[in-house]
Amino acid sequence: MNAINEQWQAASDTSVLRLITAGSVDDGKSTLIGRLLLDSKGVFADQLKAIAGSKYTRAPDRALDLALLTDGLEAEREQGITIDVAYRYFATPARKFIVADAPGHEQYTRNMVTGASTADAAVILIDASRASDGVLLPQTKRHSALARLLGLRHIVVAVNKMDLVGWDQAVFERIHAAYRDLAERLDIPAFHIVPLSALSGDNVVQRSERAPWYQGPPLLALLESLPVDPVRDQDQARFFVQWVIRHNGSGADAFRGYAGQLQGGAWRVGDALQVLPSRESVRIAGLLRGARAVDQALPGDSITVVLDRDVDLSRGDVLVNAESQPSLDKDFEADLCWLDQQALNPARLYWLKQGTRLTQVRIQAVLTRRDIHELRSVDWSGTLAMNDIGRVRLRARDPLVLDDYDTQRATGAFILIDTATNQTAAAGLVRR
Numbered sequence: 001m002n003a004i005n006e007q008w009q010a011a012s013d014t015s016v017l018r019l020i021t022a023g024s025v026d027d028g029k030s031t032l033i034g035r036l037l038l039d040s041k042g043v044f045a046d047q048l049k050a051i052a053g054s055k056y057t058r059a060p061d062r063a064l065d066l067a068l069l070t071d072g073l074e075a076e077r078e079q080g081i082t083i084d085v086a087y088r089y090f091a092t093p094a095r096k097f098i099v100a101d102a103p104g105h106e107q108y109t110r111n112m113v114t115g116a117s118t119a120d121a122a123v124i125l126i127d128a129s130r131a132s133d134g135v136l137l138p139q140t141k142r143h144s145a146l147a148r149l150l151g152l153r154h155i156v157v158a159v160n161k162m163d164l165v166g167w168d169q170a171v172f173e174r175i176h177a178a179y180r181d182l183a184e185r186l187d188i189p190a191f192h193i194v195p196l197s198a199l200s201g202d203n204v205v206q207r208s209e210r211a212p213w214y215q216g217p218p219l220l221a222l223l224e225s226l227p228v229d230p231v232r233d234q235d236q237a238r239f240f241v242q243w244v245i246r247h248n249g250s251g252a253d254a255f256r257g258y259a260g261q262l263q264g265g266a267w268r269v270g271d272a273l274q275v276l277p278s279r280e281s282v283r284i285a286g287l288l289r290g291a292r293a294v295d296q297a298l299p300g301d302s303i304t305v306v307l308d309r310d311v312d313l314s315r316g317d318v319l320v321n322a323e324s325q326p327s328l329d330k331d332f333e334a335d336l337c338w339l340d341q342q343a344l345n346p347a348r349l350y351w352l353k354q355g356t357r358l359t360q361v362r363i364q365a366v367l368t369r370r371d372i373h374e375l376r377s378v379d380w381s382g383t384l385a386m387n388d389i390g391r392v393r394l395r396a397r398d399p400l401v402l403d404d405y406d407t408q409r410a411t412g413a414f415i416l417i418d419t420a421t422n423q424t425a426a427a428g429l430v431r432r
Contacts, residue, residue: 015228020100020115022147023125024139028160032125032198033088033101036220039205040090094224102143109387110339112143113150113427117413120228121154122147123219126175128195129164134174136182144179145370148186149335149389149429151406154226155183157193158219163200167210185376194219237265237299238326238401238410239319240355245304257288257304258313260356263410265321267305268296272322275313277399281322283308316357318401318411326411327402331395333367333431335405338384340418340425344392345383350425351417352396355410359398360419367391384426391431405429 021029086101100115116122124144130137147155157179165171172195183191194203195211196219202208205220216222239260247255271284286306287294297303305319313319320326338344344363352361369380369390377391384390405412416426 016096016098017121017223017226017228018098018100018119019121019123019223020102020112020119020152021123021125022102022112022116022143024127024130024137027125027127027140028198029123029125030086030101032123032158032160032196032204032219033099035198035201035204036097036099037088037090039201040092040220092220092224097223109139109142109146110337113146113337113339116147116150116152117427119150119152121156121223121226122152123156123158123223125158125160126179128159128161128171128175131175131178132165132168132171134178136175136178141182144182144188145186146337146389148188149337151409153228155188155191156219156222157191158198159193159195160198162195162211163197163202167195167208169211169213172211172214192216192222194222236324236408237267237319237321238263238355238403238408239267239305240357240410241313241315241317241319242356244314255306256310257286257306258319259302259304261302262297262299264299264408266296266298273307273319274322274324275311276318276320276326276401277328278312278317280311280313282311282319316355318355318357320401326408327432328399329402330397330399331393332400332402333391333393334414334428335389335391335431336384336416336426336428338386338388338390338426340423341386342418342421342423342425343383343385344426349419351419352394352400352414352428353417354400354414357400359396359400361394361396361416363392364395365393367393394428402430402432404432 021033023029088099088101090097090099100119102112102115122143124140124147126136126140144155159172159175162172176193179191179193194216195214196203196208198204202210203214203218205218207218217225239262241258242260245255245257245259267284267287269284269287273282273284274280275282284305285308287297288304288306289297289301344366346363346365349360349362352359366380366382366384367390368377369384369388370377380390401411403411412430414428414430415424416428417423418425
């Protein structure tokens with residue numbers, strides 16, 4: 001335990017990479033994460049003892065079933081599948097990692113969307129023994145399409161189980177060519193590809209001598225090198241008010257501050273801001289991180305903002321830079337990833353939650369639906385069922401601060417909630 005704590009502390013001044021593993025069923029996603037945890041010394045001794053004695057182990061020749069390190073649900077261990085997204089944390093001297101293990105079954109595609117929504121990178125696994133002819137499985141295509149749709153900055157293709165095809169370079173090249181074609185069709189600008197074996201650890205943390213033809217880095221070294229510097233464009237700052245803080249409201253030292261998380265830009269004391277949707281003009285009189293006053297705030301900072309004058313500002317309102325002019329609209333288009341078992345019903349109202357903003361919305365029309373086999377959007381006038389992806393036109397009850405999702409996630413993403421069941425119905429990505 002001390003070794004793990006020391007390793008995490010050693011990486012305290014390094015960047016954090018959030019990544020998700022995805023792909024088809026039995027491609028080895030859970031085993032790969034287990035191997036990363038084990039070989040980076042991110043596993044406790046009692047955890048190893050527990051999985052070594054597990055009745056659910058499926059590893060050959062008394063080897064450790066590393067998938068059990070992430071598949072913690074009883075149903076997952078019984079069936080040997082991943083059902084829900086599992087998060088694991090580990091660190092190396094170069095970087096901290098937050099890893100989401102996503103299910104591979106089509107039934108649980110919505111769980112992959114949840115895990116990928118906060119990720120910086122996706123590791124798409126491909127079972128070399130099932131794609132040796134260069135034909136990719138449908139879930140590989142679906143998860144790649146979702147990774148592109150959600151704007152993940154980095155895509156790493158892990159060609160797993162290379163030991164089952166004798167580390168045949170020709171098999172790897174066929175899979176590489178097939179994924180290159182898929183990337184072109186999905187408009188993925190670039191990707192990395194690594195041949196490996198998660199079960200034996202080849203090319204996961206250490207380079208493998210079994211693939212002398214591969215000249216690239218092993219998977220962990222590649223993940224350590226991916227850039228994750230946040231965008232710090234001063235003009236793109238977005239701040240949803242989460243809580244209004246008042247102290248001594250009737251006293252001479254009365255305090256009024258607005259708590260929330262700064263997204264997409266940096267602020268300094270004295271900056272001119274605009275309140276949306278009221279469009280009031282204000283300036284930053286002070287910034288607090290906890291109880292400590294600071295001169296500036298960076299993207300991702302949870303802060304309290306003190307303004308130079310009192311204005312009507314409450315939970316759900318948005319503060320932006322005065323020179324920034326985001327759209328303020330009731331009518332807009334968005335891509336929806338439908339998550340609910342109940343299909344979209346255009347006759348119903350849904351709750352829309354964007355940041356801390358909550359309003360009602362109606363879906364006026366379904367414009368297109370993505371054909372996952374043809375990898376293109378087709379005109380569509382029907383509804384959307386669970387796991388469908390489509391572009392829709394919406395009308396909100398109240399004006400919303402809207403940016404294109406590809407340029408500003410904070411105001412470009414939202415969820416829809418069923419007003420009757422309170423179930424999350426869809427994840428939405430604004431398209432301008």
